């Protein structure tokens with residue numbers, strides 16, 4: 001038992017230096033260094049079952065968010081497969097997948113539960129997503145993801161924003177912390193109505209570290225060496241976005257088109273009570289003037305006699 005443990009540690013440290021850069025490796029190079037913090041927790045299973053619990057008869061609910069969230073799950077599965085296929089040392093990740101189920105009621109037996117609430121979730125006014133992990137030692141035992149459907153200003157979130165938020169929260173559910181790179185899906189802030197977030201090689205190195213136990217074909221055995229909550233470092237030159245399949249990409253719908261969103265915004269401004277009252281007021285004045293001073297009809301010239 002003890003020798004197994006030591007062997008495991010040895011393999012773990014080899015693994016971690018194979019693809020993940022330490023701060024000393026990247027120091028001295030004249031380029032940006034991106035970071036990803038780790039939660040220090042990992043799942044002890046490669047098939048992770050996700051239950052999406054949809055709200056019942058809530059006036060603020062829009063079922064479009066089910067598809068946004070399913071696409072975010074699909075993005076993770078796409079990125080995991082692509083990364084495992086292109087990096088032989090991480091080929092073990094090919095067995096890792098998130099398996100979603102949608103239900104209008106909570107049911108036992110799932111690993112991750114997704115719930116929606118109308119607006120801000122935590123005490124902070126800008127929290128639009130929250131992931132809570134329960135653990136025993138280093139092993140994650142339960143995970144709850146809470147997604148908001150409305151911003152802190154009360155505006156319904158766009159389909160694409162919900163996908164970006166869910167993508168970020170599922171990163172936490174898999175053991176990732178935050179990245180310091182503003183373009184990364186794990187960056188802790190999100191610009192609403194921004195472009196679709198893509199998963200990166202940095203995010204997937206984090207996943208490879210979190211699921212390192214899968215490479216040994218042994219059962220899960222938490223070892224502090226690779227689950228210590230360390231930060232991963234990567235030179236910006238190594239950073240790449242990972243592909244997403246067409247079915248999981250944000251759909252090019254009318255609603256997601258930035259031009260249409262601007263027109264809708266202008267329409268909302270014009271329909272604002274203060275402005276519409278002014279428009280009606282001037283329209284009424286115009287009508288009154290038109291009635292009081294009707295324009296004389298142009299008379300046809302007299303026919304030649």
Ligand SMILES: [Zn+2]
Nearest residue numbers: 168172178188
């Ligand atoms: Zn976060």
